[in-house]
Amino acid sequence: xxxxxxxxxxxxxxxxxxxxxxxxxxxxxxxxxxxxxxxxxxxxxxxxxxxxxxxxxxxxxxxxxxxxxxxxxxxxxxxxxxxxxxxxxxxxxxxxxxxxxxxxxxxxxxxxxxxxxxxx
Amino acid sequence: xxxxxxxxxxxxxxxxxxxxxxxxxxxxxxxxxxxxxxxxxxxxxxxxxxxxxxxxxxxxxxxxxxxxxxxxxxxxxxxxxxxxxxxxxxxxxxxxxxxxxxxxxxxxxxxxxx
Numbered sequence: 001x002x003x004x005x006x007x008x009x010x011x012x013x014x015x016x017x018x019x020x021x022x023x024x025x026x027x028x029x030x031x032x033x034x035x036x037x038x039x040x041x042x043x044x045x046x047x048x049x050x051x052x053x054x055x056x057x058x059x060x061x062x063x064x065x066x067x068x069x070x071x072x073x074x075x076x077x078x079x080x081x082x083x084x085x086x087x088x089x090x091x092x093x094x095x096x097x098x099x100x101x102x103x104x105x106x107x108x109x110x111x112x113x114x115x116x117x118x119x120x
Numbered sequence: 121x122x123x124x125x126x127x128x129x130x131x132x133x134x135x136x137x138x139x140x141x142x143x144x145x146x147x148x149x150x151x152x153x154x155x156x157x158x159x160x161x162x163x164x165x166x167x168x169x170x171x172x173x174x175x176x177x178x179x180x181x182x183x184x185x186x187x188x189x190x191x192x193x194x195x196x197x198x199x200x201x202x203x204x205x206x207x208x209x210x211x212x213x214x215x216x217x218x219x220x221x222x223x224x225x226x227x228x229x230x231x232x233x234x
Contacts, residue, residue, distance in 0.1 A: 040128075040226065040227075041226050042124075042210070042224030042225050042226050042227050043208075044224070045221050045223070048220060056221065091164075095220045097220070107152060107154065107169070107220055108154075108169070109166070109220055111163040111164050111165070112163060113162070114163050
């Protein structure tokens with residue numbers, strides 16, 4: 001399977017605890033994205049990487065959130081001191097963007113199955 | 121005004137009918153537009169994208185784009201119960217190199233009943 005893999009699929013934690021999610025993108029893809037989705041809403045952009053560089057982070061993203069992609073392959077998203085408002089589905093996606101690629105192709109995201117976080 | 125707006129529905133159509141899903145966007149610089157389908161409890165999957173004014177057809181799906189009106193729609197012909205899902209309209213960040221930074225609408229829930 002060469003799709004986007006996320007784990008854990010479900011995480012239940014108590015308020016104030018730290019949680020970490022992992023994403024393994026499609027191996028040929030150099031861009032990796034994190035989105036968050038709450039019930040009844042579309043996915044909301046959080047941050048993205050090109051290779052190991054984090055190029056953009058949403059202004060809406062609290063300092064409690066940190067993401068890494070240390071070797072340009074898998075990525076982790078850590079949430080510190082979780083709050084009930086952090087309960088959501090955290091989606092990872094990847095795409096291929098390079099100088100010769102058409103923009104529209106680079107915008108084609110393949111999503112993983114998501115990691116659902118419940119903060120009690 | 122939200123950047124990308126969709127009728128949240130739910131939209132209910134009988135099997136075999138045409139389902140029409142609509143989306144408006146606020147950024148006139150937007151160049152391409154994406155439709156994703158999301159089954160309950162699953163992640164979004166790309167159906168099609170469009171970047172030129174007019175219609176683009178792919179099987180039972182037709183995307184329609186009108187940049188002057190800042191409007192994009194998705195038509196599903198011969199709707200099947202398996203088409204029942206949430207349909208998300210997405211618009212990439214206009215310009216720059218922020219590829220993949222998509223702004224999604226809230227989604228339209230479609231139910232196709234037998």
